[in-house]
Amino acid sequence: MILSDKYKLLRKNFRNFAETEFTTEIQEQLDREGGFNWDLHYKMAKYGFMGIKLPVEYGGQGGDTLAYVLMVEEFARVCPVLSIYANTPNSLGSGPLLTCGTPEQKKKYIPPLASGEKKIVFALTEPGAGSDAGGTLTRAVKDGEYYVLSGRKCFISGAPLADYAVIYAKTNPALKGNKGISMFIVDMKLPGVSLGKPELKMGINGYPTSDIILENVRVHESDLLGPLDKGFSTALKTLDGGRLGVAAQSLGIAQCCLEESIRYAKERKQFGRPIAKFQAISFMIADMATEIEAAREMIYSTALAKDAGEKDAPMKCSMCKLFASEMANRVAYKAVQIHGGYGYMRDYKVERMYRDARITTIYEGTSQVQQMVIAGNLLK
Amino acid sequence: MRIYVCVKQVPDTSGKVAVNENGTLNRASMETIVNPDDLSAMEQALEIKDQTGCRVTAVTMGPPPAEGMLRELIAMGADDGVLISGREFGGSDTYATSQIIAAAIRHLGLEEEDIIFCGRQAIDGDTAQVGPQIAEKLDISQVTYAGKVEMDGKLVRVMRLMEDGYMTVEAQTPCLITCVKELNRPRYMTVRGILECYDKPVTVLDYEALKDEPLIDPGTIGLAGSPTNIFKSFTPPQKGAGVMLEGAGREAVRGLVERLAARHVI
Numbered sequence: 001m002i003l004s005d006k007y008k009l010l011r012k013n014f015r016n017f018a019e020t021e022f023t024t025e026i027q028e029q030l031d032r033e034g035g036f037n038w039d040l041h042y043k044m045a046k047y048g049f050m051g052i053k054l055p056v057e058y059g060g061q062g063g064d065t066l067a068y069v070l071m072v073e074e075f076a077r078v079c080p081v082l083s084i085y086a087n088t089p090n091s092l093g094s095g096p097l098l099t100c101g102t103p104e105q106k107k108k109y110i111p112p113l114a115s116g117e118k119k120i121v122f123a124l125t126e127p128g129a130g131s132d133a134g135g136t137l138t139r140a141v142k143d144g145e146y147y148v149l150s151g152r153k154c155f156i157s158g159a160p161l162a163d164y165a166v167i168y169a170k171t172n173p174a175l176k177g178n179k180g181i182s183m184f185i186v187d188m189k190l191p192g193v194s195l196g197k198p199e200l201k202m203g204i205n206g207y208p209t210s211d212i213i214l215e216n217v218r219v220h221e222s223d224l225l226g227p228l229d230k231g232f233s234t235a236l237k238t239l240d241g242g243r244l245g246v247a248a249q250s251l252g253i254a255q256c257c258l259e260e261s262i263r264y265a266k267e268r269k270q271f272g273r274p275i276a277k278f279q280a281i282s283f284m285i286a287d288m289a290t291e292i293e294a295a296r297e298m299i300y301s302t303a304l305a306k307d308a309g310e311k312d313a314p315m316k317c318s319m320c321k322l323f324a325s326e327m328a329n330r331v332a333y334k335a336v337q338i339h340g341g342y343g344y345m346r347d348y349k350v351e352r353m354y355r356d357a358r359i360t361t362i363y364e365g366t367s368q369v370q371q372m373v374i375a376g377n378l379l380k
Numbered sequence: 381m382r383i384y385v386c387v388k389q390v391p392d393t394s395g396k397v398a399v400n401e402n403g404t405l406n407r408a409s410m411e412t413i414v415n416p417d418d419l420s421a422m423e424q425a426l427e428i429k430d431q432t433g434c435r436v437t438a439v440t441m442g443p444p445p446a447e448g449m450l451r452e453l454i455a456m457g458a459d460d461g462v463l464i465s466g467r468e469f470g471g472s473d474t475y476a477t478s479q480i481i482a483a484a485i486r487h488l489g490l491e492e493e494d495i496i497f498c499g500r501q502a503i504d505g506d507t508a509q510v511g512p513q514i515a516e517k518l519d520i521s522q523v524t525y526a527g528k529v530e531m532d533g534k535l536v537r538v539m540r541l542m543e544d545g546y547m548t549v550e551a552q553t554p555c556l557i558t559c560v561k562e563l564n565r566p567r568y569m570t571v572r573g574i575l576e577c578y579d580k581p582v583t584v585l586d587y588e589a590l591k592d593e594p595l596i597d598p599g600t601i602g603l604a605g606s607p608t609n610i611f612k613s614f615t616p617p618q619k620g621a622g623v624m625l626e627g628a629g630r631e632a633v634r635g636l637v638e639r640l641a642a643r644h645v646i
Contacts, residue, residue, distance in 0.1 A: 006578060009452065013569045048571035061571040 001300040010067050014074035017047065022079040030081055030206025031352055034198065036161055037206065041085055045116020049086040054094055059111035065241070065303040069248040073299075076252025077259075080356040081206040083249050088158060089113045091245045092122035092364075095238030096166050096183055100226030109164065109185065120185075121162040122242075123153040123212050124235075130155075131369050133168070133232055134177040138214065140169035140184060146218045147171070147184060149192075153212040157363075160195055160208045162188050167214065172229045183231035185223040192217035203355035240317035242364050244306065247299050247320035250328035250360045253353050254292045257328075257335035260350050261285055264339055281338055288331045295324040315377040322370035325360035332357040381434040383425040384485055385458070386498045386514065387418040389442055389449045393503050399615050414449055417499025421559040423566040424529055425497050426457045432531070435459050437488070441469060441481055447582055454580045455573035456566070462488065466586040471603030474505075478513030479605070483595035484585050490518065493534055496556040500525060508558075515556035517595060523549050524558045 003011070026037060044050060053068045054060025068090055075083035097109055097120075112118035129135035138151025149169050159165065165186050172180035186193065196211030226234045262285060265276035275281045302316040310316075335350040336343035343350050361367045391397075391410040398406035414422075425436045438453040440446050441464040450461030464484045472480065485496065496515075501508035508524075515522035527546060528539035534553045539546050541560055551557075569577075590596045599605050625632040640646045 005448065005451075006574065009455065009569070009574050009577075010571070013455075013571075013574060017568050047568050052571050056572075061575065063571055063575060067571070067575075 001297060003300075007066060007070060010063075011070045011074060014071045015077075017049075018075050018078040018082070022075070022082050027079045027082075027206075027352075030079075032205075034200075034205045034208060036208060037082075037085075040082060042116055044086045050089045050116045051114025052086070053090050054098075054110060054114045058106055059114040061114075065244065065306050066300060069244060069299055069303050072245050072248035073252040073255070073296075076249040077256045078252075080249055080253050080353070081204045083252060084157070084204065084207045087242075087245045087249065088121070089116075089119070091242035092238075093120040093166075095241055096122070096225055096235050097185075099238045100183065100231075100234050104222075105185065105225065112163075118163040119158060119161050120164040120166065121156055121158040123156045123159070123165045124168045125155050126152060127154050131366055133181070136168055136170050136181055136232075138167065138169040139173070140171050140182060140219070142171075142221075143218070145221050147221065147224065149184065149186065149214045149217045149219055151214050153214075154196070155199070155209055155363075156212050157207060157209050159210045159212050160198055164188060165212055166225060167212070168231060168235070171231075175229060178232040178236075180229050181232040182228050183225040183235060184219050185225050186214070186217060186219055187223075188212075190217050190219070202358055203352070204359055237314070239365065240306065240314040243317045243321040243370070244299065244302060246360055246364045247295070247302075247317070247324035250321075250324035250357070251292065251295050251299060253357050253360070254288070254295070254324075254328040254331040257331045257350055257353050257357075258285070258288050258292055260348075260353075261288065261335045261338045264342075268340075275338070284334050284338060288334055291327045291331065295320070295327050299324060312377070315374055318365070318370040318373040321365065322367050322374070325357075326367060328357045328360055381432060381493045381495075382489075382491065383428060383434055383436045383494065384488075384490075384496045385418070385422045385425045385436060385438050385453070386481060386496065386511070387422065387438050387440045387449065387453060388415045388499070388502045388504075389413075389440065389446045390415045390502050390504045412445075412449070414452065415499050415502045415504075416561055417501060417559060419499075419566040420561050420563045421497035421499050421557075422453055422456060422458065423564045424526070424557075424559055425495075426567065427564070428495075428529075428531060429457065437462060439481065439484065439488075440464065441472075441477060441484075447584075450582050451577045451580075452569060454582075455569035455577040457570075457573065460580060461582040462585060463582060464585045464590075466588075468587040468598070468602050471606065472601060473606035473608045474507050474509035474513060475607050476601045476605045478510045478517055479595050479600050480590070481510070482514045482517035483590050483593040485514070486518065486595065487585065487590055487593055490520075490554050492554060494554045495536065496520075496554070498556065498558045500558050500560045511556060511558040518554075518556070521551040521555040522557070523551050523555065526557045526559045527562050529557060529559075529563070 048061040051060035052063045052071055056062040072083050072087050094110055094113055097106055113120055124133060126137060140147040140149045165188060167184045167186045168181055170180055171182040192215040194213045198208040198210050265281050266274050268275050299320045302320050305316055306313040332354040336354050339348055339350055342348050389412050391407050392413045398409045400406045429436050436458045437460050438450050438458045439462045444465055447463050450463060454461055469480055498511035512522050523538045525540045526538045527541035530537040536551050538549050538557060540549055625635045
C-alpha cells in the first residue's frame, strides 16, 4: 500500500524511536531477567504512544488503526516484548471501556491509560477456560450495591503491574455458554485481590504474566462494564483490534528475521563464497520477503477497512492474525536455519525472535480459534 | 519573544554517499535528513519554549521538498515554518545564503528579546560560516559553539565548547547562537504533533516577497551574487590494498613510524 506523507512520517518516527531507545542492552536484560522497564513505559507515554488510537477527548492522540499497526510493527521489528508495552493500552486495555463504558467510566479510566499513569489488564482466561470462554467459573454474586467476585484468572499479561483489571465473571449460571457472563472493572488494590507468581515463559520476557486470584472481592455496581449477562458477546466485538495488533507484532518480528538473514547471508562465507550466493539460501530469503509483503498489505488494508466500519472487517482481522502469526513462525524458523549453528546461540538476535514469535499463534485467540471465526463467518 | 531556528535539509552522509560520474554528489539518490546540529538548535529552542511559552519558528532556504522537513520540526513542537525558496536563490555560497536568510528574518521581524539559533555547521558543506554571517548582516551579537544555554531575562548565558575547555559568554538579545550536537539530545516527534503538523502554517517566501528588502540585490544573491564559486569537485582516491611490513618487531615498528611520518599522520 502506498502510504501518504503523514503515515510515512509516523513510521519514520516510530522506527527512529525504537532503534534509538530499545537498546540491545535493554532487550537482553529483559530477556534474561524478565521484569518490566518502567523508564521505557514512561518514555513511550511521553510521546503519546500509549494512547495513539484513543480519542483526543479522553486524552488520547486521536490516531487511527493504520497509525496503530505501523507503531506495533516498527516497535516489534526491534523488540517484540517492548511492542506490547504500547500495544496493550491501545487495544485490550481500553477496548472494552471504549465499546461498553458509560461516559463516567470512560472519563474516569481512559485518560490515565492514555497518559501512561495507570495500567489496565484484560482478564478472561482461566485454568479451565481459554479458547472456550463459556467454561468461565469465576462468579459474581449481587449483594446490595456490590457484586462479590470469586475465582481465579490465569496467564494475565501485565497483571503484576496493573492498577485495574477487566474481569469476566459468570453473573447468571442458569445461562449456558458465553451467555450469563458480565465484565467488571476491578481495582487491583481491593481487599481479596491477590497475584500468582510471575510465570516463566519461553519468550516475550520483560512483560510479566501471572494469575489473578479473587476471594470475595466486593466491586461496586458502578464498575459493572457493559450490559449485565452480555459481557462476553459485547467484548468479543473489541477483540478484533487486539488481533490486528498481534498480526502487526508478527509482521515486525518477521521483518527483523528477514533483515538479519539478509545481512548474515551476505557476510557468512562457506565453500569460498557468501552463502547468499547459494540458491537454496537465496530462495529461502525470496520466500520470506514475499510472505512478509503479503501479510503487510493484508494488515494495512484491514486497518483501513476496520476504521471504515466495513462489515467483514472483524473477520479480516482474524485472517490477518492467523496468516501473519503463522507466517512469522515460518520466517523465524528459516532465519535460524540460515544462521546455522550461530542461529541457535543467544548472541544472535534470531534466536530470541524465534522464541518470541511462538506466542503469536496462541495468545488473543489461537490460530484454531481464528479459523473458527473465519469459517463461522463464511459458512453462516 | 520569538525564536528563529535556521535549519537545513542535507543528504544523509552516514550511509553510502552516491557520487555522479562527473564527481558531484548525487543528491537525488540519497535520503535527506535534518542537519544534526540544527536539530540540537531546535531542541534548545523548544526547551526555552517549554519554560517561557515563546513562539518558535523554523526557517529554511531550499527547494520546495524542504517543506517536508519543516513539517517534521513542527511535529517536534515548532509553532510554524518559513520556507525561503526561489530559482533566484539557487547556487548561493555562504555569503549569498546568509544575505538571503538575514533578509527573510528582517522581513519577518526581529524584536528586541528575540533569539536566532543555528547549527554549528551543516554536514554537506561543512563550512560553519552561515550562522556568523547572518549575525553580521543583521548587526547583532553572536555566540558560536554553544554547549549550554541559560536565559536570564534579556541576558543569555552561553557555555562555548572550545577544543581544550570551555568559556562562558553573556550576550544581550537579540542575538544569534550556533549550537553543537553535544548541547542536548533532540526530542522525538509526538504522535499528535505528526497528526496535526499538516494543518499548521508554513509560509513560503520567494524572490517577489523579499525583493524590496535592502539586503536583497540580484548582485548579492544566488550564483551570480556569490563571491566564491565551486570550480571542481571530486571523490578522494580510495586507499589501496594494505602492505605487510616484514622484519622483526623493532624493525617493523620503525618502518611503520617512517611511513606515518611521511604522510604527516604523526
